[in-house]
Amino acid sequence: MRNTLKSVILLAPGLGWLAxxxxxxxxxxxxxxxxxxxxxxxIDYIFTFENFQRAADPLYLGIFLRSAKIAGLxxxxxxxxxxxxxxxITRAPQRYQTALxxxxxxxxxxxxxxxxxxxxxxxxxxxLINQSLIGLGxxxxxxxxxxxxFAVIVxxxxxxxxxxxxxxxxSLNRINRETIEASExxxxxxxxxxxxxxxxxxxxxxxxxxxxxxxxxxxxxxxPDLLGGGRLQMVGNLIYDQFLSARDWPFGAAxxxxxxxxxxxxxxxxxxxxxxxxGEGRAS
Amino acid sequence: MSTGVELRNIVKRYGTFTAIxxxxxxxxxxxxxxxxxxxxxxxxxxxxxxxxxxMPQEGTVLVGGQxxxxxxxxxxxxxxxxxxxxxxxxxxVERNVAYGLEMEKLPRDEIRSRVAEVLASAQLTQFANRKPxxxxxxxxxxxxxxxxxxxxxxxxLLDEPLSALDKKLREEMQLELKRMQSEVGITFLIVTHxxxxxxxxxxxxxxxxxxxxxxxxxxxELYEHPSSRFVANFIGVxxxxxxxxxxxxxxxxxxxxxxxxxxxxGPASIAVRPERVTLTTEAPTDGRNAVPGTVEDIAYHxxxxxxxxxxxxxxxxxxxxxARVGEKVPQPGQPVFCVWEPEYSRVLPLN
Amino acid sequence: MKMGAxxxxxxxxxxAFLYVxxxxxxxxSFNRAGLPTVWTGxxxxxxxxxxxxxxxxxxxxxxxxxxxxxxxxxxxxxTALAVGVETRRKSSALDAVLFAPMIIPDIVLAIALLSxxxxxxxxxxxxxxxxSHVVFNIAFVVAVVRTRMxxxxxxxxxxxxxxxxxxxxxxxxxxxxxxxPGVIAGALLSFTLSVDEFIIAFFTAxxxxxxxxxxxxxxAMIRFGVTPEINAMATIxxxxxxxLVLVAQRADKEVFTR
Numbered sequence: 001m002r003n004t005l006k007s008v009i010l011l012a013p014g015l016g017w018l019a020x021x022x023x024x025x026x027x028x029x030x031x032x033x034x035x036x037x038x039x040x041x042x043i044d045y046i047f048t049f050e051n052f053q054r055a056a057d058p059l060y061l062g063i064f065l066r067s068a069k070i071a072g073l074x075x076x077x078x079x080x081x082x083x084x085x086x087x088x089i090t091r092a093p094q095r096y097q098t099a100l101x102x103x104x105x106x107x108x109x110x111x112x113x114x115x116x117x118x119x120x121x122x123x124x125x126x127x128l129i130n131q132s133l134i135g136l137g138x139x140x141x142x143x144x145x146x147x148x149x150f151a152v153i154v155x156x157x158x159x160x161x162x163x164x165x166x167x168x169x170x171s172l173n174r175i176n177r178e179t180i181e182a183s184e185x186x187x188x189x190x191x192x193x194x195x196x197x198x199x200x201x202x203x204x205x206x207x208x209x210x211x212x213x214x215x216x217x218x219x220x221x222x223x224p225d226l227l228g229g230g231r232l233q234m235v236g237n238l239i240y241d242q243f244l245s246a247r248d249w250p251f252g253a254a255x256x257x258x259x260x261x262x263x264x265x266x267x268x269x270x271x272x273x274x275x276x277x278x279g280e281g282r283a284s
Numbered sequence: 285m286s287t288g289v290e291l292r293n294i295v296k297r298y299g300t301f302t303a304i305x306x307x308x309x310x311x312x313x314x315x316x317x318x319x320x321x322x323x324x325x326x327x328x329x330x331x332x333x334x335x336x337x338x339m340p341q342e343g344t345v346l347v348g349g350q351x352x353x354x355x356x357x358x359x360x361x362x363x364x365x366x367x368x369x370x371x372x373x374x375x376x377v378e379r380n381v382a383y384g385l386e387m388e389k390l391p392r393d394e395i396r397s398r399v400a401e402v403l404a405s406a407q408l409t410q411f412a413n414r415k416p417x418x419x420x421x422x423x424x425x426x427x428x429x430x431x432x433x434x435x436x437x438x439x440x441l442l443d444e445p446l447s448a449l450d451k452k453l454r455e456e457m458q459l460e461l462k463r464m465q466s467e468v469g470i471t472f473l474i475v476t477h478x479x480x481x482x483x484x485x486x487x488x489x490x491x492x493x494x495x496x497x498x499x500x501x502x503x504x505e506l507y508e509h510p511s512s513r514f515v516a517n518f519i520g521v522x523x524x525x526x527x528x529x530x531x532x533x534x535x536x537x538x539x540x541x542x543x544x545x546x547x548x549x550g551p552a553s554i555a556v557r558p559e560r561v562t563l564t565t566e567a568p569t570d571g572r573n574a575v576p577g578t579v580e581d582i583a584y585h586x587x588x589x590x591x592x593x594x595x596x597x598x599x600x601x602x603x604x605x606x607a608r609v610g611e612k613v614p615q616p617g618q619p620v621f622c623v624w625e626p627e628y629s630r631v632l633p634l635n
Numbered sequence: 636m637k638m639g640a641x642x643x644x645x646x647x648x649x650x651a652f653l654y655v656x657x658x659x660x661x662x663x664s665f666n667r668a669g670l671p672t673v674w675t676g677x678x679x680x681x682x683x684x685x686x687x688x689x690x691x692x693x694x695x696x697x698x699x700x701x702x703x704x705x706x707x708x709x710x711x712x713x714t715a716l717a718v719g720v721e722t723r724r725k726s727s728a729l730d731a732v733l734f735a736p737m738i739i740p741d742i743v744l745a746i747a748l749l750s751x752x753x754x755x756x757x758x759x760x761x762x763x764x765x766x767s768h769v770v771f772n773i774a775f776v777v778a779v780v781r782t783r784m785x786x787x788x789x790x791x792x793x794x795x796x797x798x799x800x801x802x803x804x805x806x807x808x809x810x811x812x813x814x815x816p817g818v819i820a821g822a823l824l825s826f827t828l829s830v831d832e833f834i835i836a837f838f839t840a841x842x843x844x845x846x847x848x849x850x851x852x853x854x855a856m857i858r859f860g861v862t863p864e865i866n867a868m869a870t871i872x873x874x875x876x877x878x879l880v881l882v883a884q885r886a887d888k889e890v891f892t893r
Binding site: 014017028029081084089091100105109117120236 | 656657660712716719722735736738741746751766827830834850869872877879880884
């Protein structure tokens with residue numbers, strides 16, 4: 001009885017806050033998705049499925065697919081960059097590892113806008129990269145590196161890779177080192193040891209990092225807005241547009257539901273995979 | 285002697301699992317009492333029930349004749365020394381020790397003098413300003429002890445107090461704890477899974493198994509007169525030969541009657557400690573028990589030898605004092621007789 | 636443990652990828668010409684311009700108000716929540732709710748909050764940004780403090796009770812000091828997050844410039860084009876974040892590597 005009271009006093013303010021300013025607002029836009037748009041941009045409380053039908057329109061479906069493609073490529077490159085980096089850090093002398101990790105994660109905690117802006121400076125016609133390429137004689141004309149999908153992917157990879165390094169590092173760190181030595185002792189060449197012993201034991205870290213990059217990329221708004229070409233680059237921009245320009249809140253709400261559904265499906269898959277991996281770990 | 289602690293029919297269940305199954309115990313004032321058993325037998329749960337961190341579903345806990353079953357831990361006249369020591373990491377040794385007295389709202393001067401006194405007796409005065417992480421394992425253990433003792437509890441509960449120390453230090457601390465207990469005149473209730481620790485320190489030992497009390501008695505009594513096969517096996521090493529109990533002993537198939545005091549009938553074991561068994565080359569004729577067999581192997585232990593003899597379909601261990609120069613030691617493969625006096629036989633139920 | 640040459644090279648290039656853009660930006664903020672093409676000499680001119688620009692000073696003040704208040708609220712509420720969650724039965728539903736603010740796309744939370752405020756006819760302003768920022772700040776404080784809660788010997792709480800302390804005394808004299816590094820680190824991180832947060836602030840600030848925050852100001856300037864002032868401001872903002880994060884790491888060594 002007393003413990004229940006203590007629990008309530010500790011939990012109530014926080015859970016209340018999250019309920020009021022997260023759960024209820026999300027539930028609200030969930031209901032908005034089933035209503036009609038008002039004449040002057042408000043909500044007409046008439047039940048309809050039209051918003052979801054519209055979201056399935058080839059025009060919008062195309063944006064969804066393009067978002068998924070960009071997010072998928074960003075995820076792939078982030079993992080390809082992060083894995084060897086994380087692996088290298090686990091191989092560094094113990095006393096440097098924390099410092100190396102902190103310097104990986106440090107940019108992650110600085111302003112997202114500024115980090116994205118830094119790539120406008122890097123990639124524009126007079127930017128460091130074009131200057132270097134011209135200086136090296138690779139090209140005589142500046143390349144169009146900015147305001148396209150390439151720039152968006154670079155921006156996403158740049159912003160989210162640090163987290164992937166962290167996730168993979170922590171799963172690499174949990175491996176019993178002796179399993180690696182055992183594999184070498186049993187005659188496996190380096191890459192075989194990696195493929196058959198190290199990778200299977202770190203796949204949950206890769207999955208956690210990958211899901212994180214994909215979820216944050218597909219719903220991203222700033223990076224395509226600042227680095228991408230065209231106005232309606234990705235789902236995030238489309239939602240933004242419905243709320244601030246087109247003033248079609250129900251349609252914007254329906255689009256966010258799509259986003260949330262994709263996110264939940266991925267997180268659920270990841271949780272199932274992680275649980276299964278943990279279950280196997282226990283069984284053996 | 286008055287009763288320090290009394291437990292009456294304590295039952296503690298977790299869901300469908302019964303951790304403590306109707307245990308009753310009484311511990312006298314100024315006694316050094318040990319709860320002994322393998323891990324998972326319920327001994328720590330019983331200790332935590334006494335300290336007040338676990339609430340039993342049934343039964344009563346009395347301390348000094350007072351019912352404390354529903355009293356909060358902080359109001360019980362007993363203190364617990366935790367297995368992990370549970371020293372407050374952010375406080376110095378001195379502050380750790382003073383903490384319990386501050387809770388009693390004692391005057392500053394009294395707190396200071398009592399802390400100084402207990403630190404001196406635990407040889408910790410020079411470490412008073414250190415933090416726990418600047419101490420060795422043995423020093424931390426003494427701080428934990430000092431912190432509990434400074435409150436002058438009626439009973440001190442110790443949860444595996446020596447398990448974090450290495451073997452040598454552990455043996456030193458066993459004697460140290462025993463000395464301290466007789467000095468301060470407080471009831472000590474220790475939980476341990478180490479039978480040797482219990483034998484060395486305790487005045488009386490309670491052996492627990494699967495949440496039930498198996499046997500309670502003085503160390504020698506438990507060793508010489510175990511009431512069950514479990515106790516006989518848990519404390520020291522015991523040889524068993526299975527057969528049928530009669531008035532004179534146990535009829536073992538293929539060997540005949542092995543004599544020993546018996547109150548049982550039906551299937552039973554006859555048990556004997558290895559150090560009571562001697563090996564002879566010829567069958568004794570003086571009425572001692574004898575089991576013929578073949579030496580399997582000899583293990584050298586320095587102070588003595590242990591011979592394993594294959595006999596009557598089982599293996600019998602015999603402890604032989606280290607051989608003097610020129611004395612003959614049995615060799616593997618040699619036929620021998622395992623011989624012992626009937627008074628050293630114990631007749632025990634099969635399980 | 637040895638590191639192969641290939642791995643070493645990859646790591647060096649990886650750090651270059653992370654830091655070259657930032658360092659270029661910082662270097663340009665001291666370039667007299669203010670342009671990326673040529674270096675025309677060291678100058679603090681752009682910093683001077685920054686500190687005399689009224690909208691920027693005002694935005695910085697707004698940002699501080701939002702960050703300080705939302706951090707204080709989130710730290711108190713989040714610490715209580717973390718302690719409450721770690722001292723009761725494990726619940727995956729509860730874990731999901733506490734994890735959600737970290738993973739919900741900002742844009743979704745932003746429009747949800749905007750819809751919610753307009754549904755209730757709440758006037759938008761700094762207060763609505765603060766209420767919104769507390770949501771994700773709570774999640775981060777909870778995450779950091781929970782890690783801390785799991786990494787200390789809980790028998791010290793029982794030891795305190797055993798020595799005669801009341802629950803409140805145990806909380807104040809034993810639990811709080813034990814988790815203090817996590818609480819401090821969590822507060823610093825949520826301050827950093829709040830200072831940098833753009834989308835939710837953008838949606839819940841309301842019309843007009845009275846409640847513009849620094850990131851909103853930066854966004855407007857970036858949309859306008861690459862200017863030397865942005866470089867200078869970016870340098871300051873980044874150095875502040877880096878300092879805060881490094882201090883947080885000092886406070887609680889496990890904050891990033893749990």
